[in-house]
Amino acid sequence: MPGTMRTASTVFRVFICLAFWLSAPRSARPQQASAKEVVERFCKLNAEENRLSLDGQKEVEELLYEQKPWTQPAEITVVRDHIVRASEVQGDKSQVVVDYNEWGRLDSSFHFTHFTPLAELSENHPIAVREYISLIRSDKHREVASNGQWHDVQDVLAWRIKTLPSSLHVNISAAMRYVREIGLRSKDTLVRRNAQVALAELSALYQTRFQQLTDPRQSPSEVLAQFIALQTEGKGLTVQGQEELDALLIQPAAWGTDKIHVTRDFVVSNAAFNGDKGGLYVEFIALGDLDSSLRFTSGVPGGIKVREGYTLVLSNKYSLPGRGGKPAQEFVGPNRWKIAAFPTEKWFTVNTAIRYVTEMRDKTTDATIKQNASETLAKLRTLE
DSSP: OHHHHHHHHHHHHHHHHHHHHHHSOGGGSOOOOOHHHHHHHHHHHHHTTGGGSHHHHHHHHTTBSEEOOOOOOSOEEEEEEEEEEEEEEETTEEEEEEEEEEEEEEOTTOOEEESSOGGGGGGTOOEEEEEEEEEEEEEEEEEEOTTSOEEEEEEEEEEEEOSOOSSEEEEHHHHHHHIIIIITTOSOHHHHHHHHHHHHHHHHHHHHHHHHHSOTTOOHHHHHHHHHHHHHTTGGGSHHHHHHHHTTBSSOOOOOOSEEEEEEEEEEOOOOOBTTEEEEEEEEEEEEEEETTOOEEEOSTTOEEEEEEEEEEEEEEEEEOOOTTOOOEEEEEEEEEEEEEOOOOEEEEHHHHHHHHHHHHHHOOOHHHHHHHHHHHHHHHTTO
8 A cells, every 4th residue: 555655656746747837837848949940050060070989979970870889081172161041840850951062072091082184273162062861860879789790779859860971071170180080191102192181182272162261362451351341250160261350360369267258349440551451440339238147237328439450461371270289380372451459358249149149048048048148138129
């Protein structure tokens, strides 16, 4: 009899918990990433070279239905960028389309094959390739056991990638780091020679890519306005976007992380420059600040003008950011105006701040940060 009562009590508690969960607001329930979101994360991790190392592979594995032990990739496709298209969902199956703009491919001997004729490289013409990625929604994934056989592992219900793209797709920066750290350190003479040639070709592609982002005919005011527009749109939230920002700087930025300013608008002063150096300033309409726990502190109703100074110089140099404490690699290109000195605070528009807070709220498991984010979103939406 006591055992029966304990069983009944357990069932009752489970029932109460389930009823509470069902009655809770949708925003309080765990959010399952959509098939498209899973592929977007997969492509982002690939582009940033996560699958080129054992440590990085672990983060990618969580998105896959079949999780294999890491091995060095046989070939790598170098891409300019990619677009993840809307997915088709039929029950627990989905197919997502990804359009890649591809430069070429590195094989296992580090020989780089261009997909675009060399004569067209200066025009920045990669080829467009479409890949189809299939996913299944499952509460398990598959792993390879020590005996080499596949076995099922119980997991949380989630969308998982079942069929991968035809090869690993990485951006130019990741490919250059991979060639330097693996190819140039090889003991094989042919591999090292191929890696040297590949690095020179990838460097030329990298230079071509950013010469187009920074038109040498732009005035100092136009360059600064472009930089502020990219920053306030949240370009710095992705690696590829940060590279676009860095292309306008003499040196890559070391941004502050404790606070983000929210602005309604900005105006760049139209100062006259003498010689190859001069100062400009930007006036922001500041609405408030976001702290690291996603708490928003409102400013003066309607906003207040905040002026910040910037120094620009005429330069023919730009840098490929280093990683792991390594120095940046410098390149030479046409003369253009670049930003030499600037404030390291981040500025976001209201819409960018809403997107950022929403994304951070959905990622965090900290209840306090989730609560702060929900309150912040309510305040920001009154400012749209």
